[in-house]
Amino acid sequence: MAKIPAYSNNDLKEGQIERIDLDGHEPIALYKVEGQIYATEDTCSHGAASLAEGDLDGHEIVCPFHDGSFDIRTGQVVLPPCTSPIQTFPVTIENGTILIELPD
Ligand code: FES
Known part of the structure; x- marks a missing residue:
């Protein structure tokens, strides 16, 4: 696992979604819900949509x-037409910076 600095925790507001473009990796969507940070792949499993342009409803991201x-906590499908889950990534915060743990 590589921890990639992605964003300032202070800059990510409650209910906000931020797309993170990383070298050598598919884009990531960062979310803040109830003070917790979550990270998933940004591209919907049903098509080429950016989930960061969708709507958050609690812990649910609507494409x-x-x-x-x-569900941004698990990546599992909540509503069709999606049938395949999306990948989620562990997140930690160090010195106010959000770090995303990516597989090597
Ligand atoms: S591209 Fe996301 S639901 Fe179809």
């Missing part, structure tokens, strides 16, 4: 293309 949704 902007066809209104399918996922």
